[in-house]
Amino acid sequence: MxxxxxxxxxxxxxxxxxxxxxxxxxxxxxxxxxxxxxxxxxxxxxxxxxxxxxxxxxxxxxxxxxxxxxxxxxxxxxxxxxxxxxxxxxxxxxxxxxxxxxxxxxxxxxxxxxxxxxxxxxxxxxxxxxxLTMRQGKVRTEFPVRDEEYRVALLTSDTWPLEAMAQIYEVFNATRPLSHVRNKTCWDIATRTRLEQSERKTLGAWSGGELVAYLSATLGQNEGSVDEACALPGHSGALTNLFVAAAEHAKSRGYSTMSFLLPSEPGIDGAMSQVCEGFEEHQRGxxxxxxxxxxxxxxxxxxxxxxxxxxxxxxxxx
Ligand SMILES: CC(C)(COP(=O)(O)OP(=O)(O)OC[C@H]1O[C@@H](n2cnc3c(N)ncnc32)[C@H](O)[C@@H]1OP(=O)(O)O)[C@@H](O)C(=O)NCCC(=O)NCCS
The missing domain is CATH 3.40.630.30 (Gcn5-related N-acetyltransferase (GNAT))
Known part of the structure; x- marks a missing residue:
């Protein structure tokens, strides 16, 4: 039975x-x-x-x-x-x-x-x-000069500034349709464990001593996919620096294209178009x-x- x-x-x-x-x-x-x-x-x-x-x-x-x-x-x-x-x-x-x-x-x-x-x-x-949709573009041959206001560095499991990341996520997605509300337990357990997977790299951007934006991407065999990038208001320059750092990394690994599983909004669209061109939109069914x-x-x-x-x-x- x-x-x-x-x-x-x-x-x-x-x-x-x-x-x-x-x-x-x-x-x-x-x-x-x-x-x-x-x-x-x-x-x-x-x-x-x-x-x-x-x-x-x-x-x-x-x-x-x-x-x-x-x-x-x-x-x-x-x-x-x-x-x-x-x-x-x-x-x-x-x-x-x-x-x-x-x-x-x-x-x-x-x-x-x-x-x-x-x-x-x-x-x-x-x-x-x-x-859902994603956008894919060809990596440009040249990238813009980085905005000196922002310092970009790789985040690792010893240094996750999870509280600051959670705040940036919350502000950036405060009214974003479909986005999940992530509480502290979610960040500390599920989000953190996923950030720590070996195929994933996460970068932070600081203005002075403050984390103002971050970007996370998965690195495949032939392509990198940026699947989270969030910034505090007024720091779109930080997003551009993060995207340039990610695209330089993509190029060093020999990728000719990058995928973006990101919302369409001015800061993200602007940063994406600085590092890639010839975008195609694909449905993910x-x-x-x-x-x-x-x-x-x-x-x-x-x-x-x-x-x-x-x-x-x-x-x-x-
Ligand atoms: C998908 C999965 C969960 C289905 O489990 P299941 O217990 O066999 O599911 P059901 O029995 O309800 O339905 C499966 C089939 O059996 C049929 N079926 C249901 N009761 C039946 C019965 N009494 N006798 C004969 N067939 C039956 C259903 O009509 C269905 O047929 P179809 O797939 O040809 O349309 C299982 O195949 C699985 O674990 N797959 C691998 C993991 C996976 O793909 N998970 C889902 C991804 S999100």
Whole structure:
């Protein structure tokens, strides 16, 4: 007999074994998501249990994301959706997704958000594609002279100025549609652990002794992707210096293009065009969404994904 229910104390290791086995990634990803999400309860992790063994799981991460007018609203992020190979095609994951929808209704979520490569699994339960966009440009041969007001340096795990970064993030994204509200626990656990991944480099820009902007990028084999860049108001020169430093690094690694998973807004657009040219915009189709709360429609969710200046940052993935 299969039970579909909330995870219980003492079962977390079994769920971790399922996720790390199915996704082939380190347990840190699932552990930090759980530890950094405020208001977590056992109810949020739904499991299918057969003869005492967890065979399928779905996790719900409740977050505050900004709506089209910049106000934080409660959103249910669906993640860690997995079923062991030998238990697939029995409807386990589907049952757990139905339970996750009921849970998000009880929790008062306005809508739900997820990342996937298997869209049809979610379409059956009401999620629809809501693509994000990215811009890609060719690295210029010459960059502008750096603004001497700002000193740029690489940030490392010994020196994370997390509090200052959190303040800059908060100010820069205070009314940005789709952006996540990150509290201190989120910064200290999830954001920090993601910043510390070996493929990622993060730079800070200081004016005098004050950190006024930062940029974070992932370095792939053939290309670098800048996926977070935030500045305090009045410091767009700091953004330009950060982008120049990132583009110089890109060039030294032999990259001819760079990708930008960043909002379209004057400071960012200006800095991007100083280091790259010939931009192309691409849709990233791995995101799906679904209204949850009565009165919130799919049209409203889609409007949010089209709102000017919107951004979902990669560091907030789940
Ligand atoms: C995607 C995944 C979670 C689905 O798990 P699952 O428990 O097999 O899901 P379900 O049983 O609800 O649905 C899977 C299929 O079985 C079918 N099915 C459901 N009940 C069935 C039953 N009683 N008999 C036969 N088939 C059944 C469904 O219609 C569905 O068919 P389709 O994919 O051809 O449309 C699982 O394949 C998995 O872990 N994949 C790897 C990780 C992954 O991709 N996760 C999602 C990424 S976000």
């Amino acid at each position: 299969v039970e579909y229910r909330a995870i219980r104390h003492g079962e977390w290791d079994q769920a971790m074994a399922l996720w790390t086995g199915v996704f082939g990634v380190g347990g840190w990803l699932f552990q930090t998501l759980s530890d950094s999400t405020a208001g977590r309860s056992l109810e949020h992790t739904r499991v299918a249990v057969e003869d005492g063994r967890i065979v399928s799981a779905v996790d719900v991460f409740i977050r505050d994301l900004r709506d089209a007018s910049g106000q934080p609203v409660r959103v249910g992020g669906i993640g860690s959706v997995a079923t062991y190979d030998d238990a697939r095609r029995h409807g386990h994951s589907g049952r757990l997704l139905e339970q996750a929808i009921e849970l998000m209704e009880r929790e008062g979520c306005a809508w739900s958000f997820l990342f996937t490569g298997t869209h049809h699994h979610y379409e059956r339960y009401g999620w629809a594609r809501t693509p 791995h995101t799906m969404s679904r209204p949850i709360r009565g009165g919130f429609t799919m049209e409203q969710v889609k409007e949010l994904f089209a709102a000017p200046g919107r951004q979902h940052y990669e560091l907030d993935n789940f």
